[in-house]
Amino acid sequence: MTELHEKAAPVKCTHCDKTMSTPVVCDYCHTIGPNAAVVDHFTLLGLPRRFDLDTAEIHRKFLALSRHAHPDFHAGDTPEVQQLHLQVSAALNQAYQTLKDPAARAAYLLGLLGGRSSADDKSVPDGFLGTMMMMQEELADAISDGDKAEIARIADVLKTQHDGLIRRIGLLFEQHQEAVSCKAVVDDLLGELRQQLNAVSYAKKLLSQAIDAEDSHE
Amino acid sequence: MSDDLILGIDLGTTNSLAAIMTPGGPEIIRDAEGQSLVPSVIAFSDGKVTVGAEARAHAVENPTATVYSVKRLMGKSVSDLIGRAEDLPYEVVPGNHETVCVNVRGRRMTPQELSAIILRDIKSRAESVCGSGTKISRAVITVPAYFDDSQRQATRDAGRIAGLEVCRIVNEPTAAALAYGLDRAEDACIAVYDLGGGTFDVSILRVSGGVFEVLSTQGDTQLGGDDLDRELINLLTGEIRKEFGEELTFPPSTRQALRTFAEAAKMRLSSEDDATVEVSLGGGRVFRRTITRDEFESLAAGWVDHTIEHCARALRDAGLGPKDIDQVVMVGGSTRVPLVRAKTREFFEREPYTAVNPDEIVALGAAVQAGILAGIKRDTLLLDVTPLSLGIETLGGAVGKLIMRNSTVPCQAAETFSTYVDGQTSVDIHVLQGERELAKDCRSLGKFQLTGIPPMPAGAPRVEVTFLLDANGILDVSARELRSGKAASVQITPAHGLTRDEVDAMVNESYAHAVEDLNAHRLIDLRNESQRILDAIDKAVGAAGGALGDQQRQTLDAAVADLKAKRQGEDCDAIYQAMGAANDAATPLTEAQMDQVLSKTIKGRKMDEV
Numbered sequence: 001m002t003e004l005h006e007k008a009a010p011v012k013c014t015h016c017d018k019t020m021s022t023p024v025v026c027d028y029c030h031t032i033g034p035n036a037a038v039v040d041h042f043t044l045l046g047l048p049r050r051f052d053l054d055t056a057e058i059h060r061k062f063l064a065l066s067r068h069a070h071p072d073f074h075a076g077d078t079p080e081v082q083q084l085h086l087q088v089s090a091a092l093n094q095a096y097q098t099l100k101d102p103a104a105r106a107a108y109l110l111g112l113l114g115g116r117s118s119a120d121d122k123s124v125p126d127g128f129l130g131t132m133m134m135m136q137e138e139l140a141d142a143i144s145d146g147d148k149a150e151i152a153r154i155a156d157v158l159k160t161q162h163d164g165l166i167r168r169i170g171l172l173f174e175q176h177q178e179a180v181s182c183k184a185v186v187d188d189l190l191g192e193l194r195q196q197l198n199a200v201s202y203a204k205k206l207l208s209q210a211i212d213a214e215d216s217h218e
Numbered sequence: 219m220s221d222d223l224i225l226g227i228d229l230g231t232t233n234s235l236a237a238i239m240t241p242g243g244p245e246i247i248r249d250a251e252g253q254s255l256v257p258s259v260i261a262f263s264d265g266k267v268t269v270g271a272e273a274r275a276h277a278v279e280n281p282t283a284t285v286y287s288v289k290r291l292m293g294k295s296v297s298d299l300i301g302r303a304e305d306l307p308y309e310v311v312p313g314n315h316e317t318v319c320v321n322v323r324g325r326r327m328t329p330q331e332l333s334a335i336i337l338r339d340i341k342s343r344a345e346s347v348c349g350s351g352t353k354i355s356r357a358v359i360t361v362p363a364y365f366d367d368s369q370r371q372a373t374r375d376a377g378r379i380a381g382l383e384v385c386r387i388v389n390e391p392t393a394a395a396l397a398y399g400l401d402r403a404e405d406a407c408i409a410v411y412d413l414g415g416g417t418f419d420v421s422i423l424r425v426s427g428g429v430f431e432v433l434s435t436q437g438d439t440q441l442g443g444d445d446l447d448r449e450l451i452n453l454l455t456g457e458i459r460k461e462f463g464e465e466l467t468f469p470p471s472t473r474q475a476l477r478t479f480a481e482a483a484k485m486r487l488s489s490e491d492d493a494t495v496e497v498s499l500g501g502g503r504v505f506r507r508t509i510t511r512d513e514f515e516s517l518a519a520g521w522v523d524h525t526i527e528h529c530a531r532a533l534r535d536a537g538l539g540p541k542d543i544d545q546v547v548m549v550g551g552s553t554r555v556p557l558v559r560a561k562t563r564e565f566f567e568r569e570p571y572t573a574v575n576p577d578e579i580v581a582l583g584a585a586v587q588a589g590i591l592a593g594i595k596r597d598t599l600l601l602d603v604t605p606l607s608l609g610i611e612t613l614g615g616a617v618g619k620l621i622m623r624n625s626t627v628p629c630q631a632a633e634t635f636s637t638y639v640d641g642q643t644s645v646d647i648h649v650l651q652g653e654r655e656l657a658k659d660c661r662s663l664g665k666f667q668l669t670g671i672p673p674m675p676a677g678a679p680r681v682e683v684t685f686l687l688d689a690n691g692i693l694d695v696s697a698r699e700l701r702s703g704k705a706a707s708v709q710i711t712p713a714h715g716l717t718r719d720e721v722d723a724m725v726n727e728s729y730a731h732a733v734e735d736l737n738a739h740r741l742i743d744l745r746n747e748s749q750r751i752l753d754a755i756d757k758a759v760g761a762a763g764g765a766l767g768d769q770q771r772q773t774l775d776a777a778v779a780d781l782k783a784k785r786q787g788e789d790c791d792a793i794y795q796a797m798g799a800a801n802d803a804a805t806p807l808t809e810a811q812m813d814q815v816l817s818k819t820i821k822g823r824k825m826d827e828v
Contacts, residue, residue: 063426063427063429063431066429066599066601067429067599070599070601070689071628071688071689072386072587072590072591072599072600072689073590073593073596073599075385075591075592075593076592076593086628086686086688086689087630089628089689090628090629090630090686093601093625093626093627093628093629094629094630096626097625097626097629211534215530215531215534
């Protein structure tokens, strides 16, 4: 398995001068590195840069690092140290928020791999838009009829659709890992990933409309 | 020890109290009688300020100068309070830049200053309990989880005015969870249902290995036990008018008496099946009414259902169902209402936890957080969230969200801005909090002006603005022009709060006029008050003077003349006594007026009957 690692020169801990295995936190004295807030989310959480990650593991890493980085444990330190911990803590929260959600994790990873952003490429897979428009109409009808059972059914379908898209994204990232040496294949895969991700955000938006509608009928 | 002592304070709508962290765990500060709760009531009378039970005891006789529920005013504007402040017997007036003030006998005081009076009292109580020479200068203060930035800032400013460095603003339900989970080793999901005097919060937390992680929070900062009181008062005033005449008005003292009854009835109905009210309306008229628990619960039902809807939303935001919750912790005095417990039990499908005193658990949690910040408790960590999304106004009055609600704090987001005109050196940014799509429907936190942008063609400058919500949930904004690398300065005009200069001025003033200024204030207050009494007597003599006997008339005239003379002088006590005498002498006049109203009512009825 190939992982894209940007190998930096080994960093020494500012506190105990031992070599740090990551730029984030010293393995020995748990001092936070001065550049911890500026590394990417995977590096920050000490996770391999790939899509297939265990959510429980992401959570465990997040809590363990928060214990060292949180500003609460440094309330008596200098303003500079406090500021560093505030920044690192904010970065950790953002990293966890992004990586724990499969769609957000995929979008972030796609960005790191050089894929297009949703602003640059708004296309969706063939046929997807038709399906969504049909579901949107069904949902609008169900809402105007106040048909709660129908709204719940549509929400279920959307949820299934969403999960299917996420599985497809997982497969594409696997293929990408095997194809890194061939640029044409990689470009195709990254393009398709963008489309699938656009579809996910579409489905999510509709799903949240359905859930809101379910709620307001209660 | 006294040096790193940080006081944990629960600054409540109805009651406030404090706790400290000791080696044996958090401990509530109690007075010699074992009392921990200090009613959040401030009374201004006789030139002195009293706080707590003593102030509350005088509420009926001194309604316009007794201030309670000031927490409801924190960080609010007059327009926020339409329909919310009418029941308050004291006068709420507009303050500077969309804030509110309380008119305390002619002196305008901000909610921050009033809260500071309570905080200072809590602080000195704690200092005397902790032993001679203890000086407390730092505190952790709790706020409802659903407080927005303005309300949090107002609370922090109140602390500063009281001479306290506020190390942390902690959300009340989170503090409660911290106190609850402190000695429980097992990992669990907890729901905290916090129904206080003026606010409701529900928070869902996951506790694992000493880390308390808030997953979601929902609430309403204008929903609490006070609303139940108001429902009861409305019921009673409606019935009184029905019985004694629609034009009957309720003087502040009667309103206060009704309020006192409503509070007592609510408590009594938590254990008994009925409560009886008796209100004297003057002129020998007495209104008597028995309220049953069923009646009370039907008044409360809609209101409790509303809190349950919030619970459902909080669970959904956390991605959990009622069955995933291992424990439901009840916080706040209003959770003693049996209906509240019943509905919560029904929704979460489990018996709620009520073993810790619901009035004290928040202060205990604040003390735990104080212990963490003081470095004496290192095995526990709190990861809290922001209750509201943060965004900026974009073209067309829409809101561009930068930080989503339920994001773990601290968190930050950056956005790049540019200019529209050649040579433009400043950009205005409007920051908002809330979930709605349009800026006008969200809470305005303030307008920020970025200045010091180097003059360049339109669109060329790239100003990166960083919005940082710190662990208190309070916003900090910084900016930097990317091309020149220059830091742009950010000037904040809070939409509903005090500027830094104003707070500084209040801090200085509160030190300065601790004692000596009070007399000057008292003289002004007394002169104003006595003028009001003279005017009222004058008016009453015109309306009902004929009803007085000769002796009564002579006594009244003498008292009025005496008061007129005394209020020219500077002897506060003499004015105060003369005021009392004039008031007493005018009592027969007031009764005569009441009788006139009553006889009109009777006449009206007779005519109806004919």
